[in-house]
Amino acid sequence: MTLALILLKQIIIMFVLVVGGYLLFHFGKISQEGSKSIANILIYCSLPCVIIKGFLVERTPESLKHLLLSTVLAGIAILISILVSYLVFKKDAIAGFATAFANPGFFGIPLIIASLGNEAVFFIAAFIFFTNMGQWTYGVSILTGQKAALKLKNIITAPFMIAILIGLFFYGTGISMPNLMYQCIDFGSNLNTPLAMFTIGIYLAQTDIKKMFSKKILYGVSAARLLLIPLLTLGILTLLPASMNDMKLAILIASACPVGSNVAVYAQLHNSDYSYAVETVVISTLLSLITIPLLVTISQFMW
Numbered sequence: 001m002t003l004a005l006i007l008l009k010q011i012i013i014m015f016v017l018v019v020g021g022y023l024l025f026h027f028g029k030i031s032q033e034g035s036k037s038i039a040n041i042l043i044y045c046s047l048p049c050v051i052i053k054g055f056l057v058e059r060t061p062e063s064l065k066h067l068l069l070s071t072v073l074a075g076i077a078i079l080i081s082i083l084v085s086y087l088v089f090k091k092d093a094i095a096g097f098a099t100a101f102a103n104p105g106f107f108g109i110p111l112i113i114a115s116l117g118n119e120a121v122f123f124i125a126a127f128i129f130f131t132n133m134g135q136w137t138y139g140v141s142i143l144t145g146q147k148a149a150l151k152l153k154n155i156i157t158a159p160f161m162i163a164i165l166i167g168l169f170f171y172g173t174g175i176s177m178p179n180l181m182y183q184c185i186d187f188g189s190n191l192n193t194p195l196a197m198f199t200i201g202i203y204l205a206q207t208d209i210k211k212m213f214s215k216k217i218l219y220g221v222s223a224a225r226l227l228l229i230p231l232l233t234l235g236i237l238t239l240l241p242a243s244m245n246d247m248k249l250a251i252l253i254a255s256a257c258p259v260g261s262n263v264a265v266y267a268q269l270h271n272s273d274y275s276y277a278v279e280t281v282v283i284s285t286l287l288s289l290i291t292i293p294l295l296v297t298i299s300q301f302m303w
Helices: 003-026 032-054 061-088 093-100 102-117 118-144 152-156 157-171 179-190 192-205 216-236 242-256 262-268 274-302
Strands: none
Touching: 003 102, 003 152, 003 192, 003 274, 032 118, 032 157, 032 179, 032 192, 061 093, 061 102, 061 118, 061 216, 061 242, 093 118, 093 216, 093 274, 102 118, 102 157, 102 192, 102 242, 102 274, 118 157, 118 242, 118 262, 179 192, 192 274, 216 242, 216 274, 242 274
């Protein structure tokens, strides 16, 4: 089975879970308060477990080199996203936020694991870090029109940051995680995909689907997020040797992910257009069924 087909199969599975979340909310089996609880499980439990698990690899000169290089590439990819979002949607805060930040944690990780294995999550740890940092700073600043304050305490105590520090501890020291702890981490990480997709389904259930599909701006955001940004990133990655293809593909998939669901969270928090934010997540997620396999296929021809 080709890599594009593996990804397509995984995306279809994820969309079945989205439908499950939609139906559960639509028929009142999950409430608005319940959806917030699911989001908390994702942020404070499952995603940190996935990140920690990704660092549980043997520390070698080659893996250290890959960690440093993937950090640089992630930084470049995020800067490309922010620059494109600024140039294309300078006067539209929601569109600018949505375009700038993808969904590598909840959407990208399942695809990367399906195509490259659990160890490849290691390659996008920095990508997840930069994405969350960017949302807290640049994202909040364009939503509020004010310069965001960067508080060290908030960064250090963020769930994803704690997970990265724990992962780096085990990676850097070479200490083996106790088997009981590893099994707990493994179970927690397995929650990531179904709960994240249920959340997107819950978002979908709160939108006017017919009206949403008629909004041209949503397709503009999706085109920038799903095609323009990953194609520019693909061009940069092509400069690297074939020996780094696994790392290149992990970064490309993270860059090609749909709009991050945090745009809706931050829009609600800062009294912006929550419905519009949700629609950018839903439409881009639906269209990614086509664009991600397409981009991966293109990369296979180029690499």
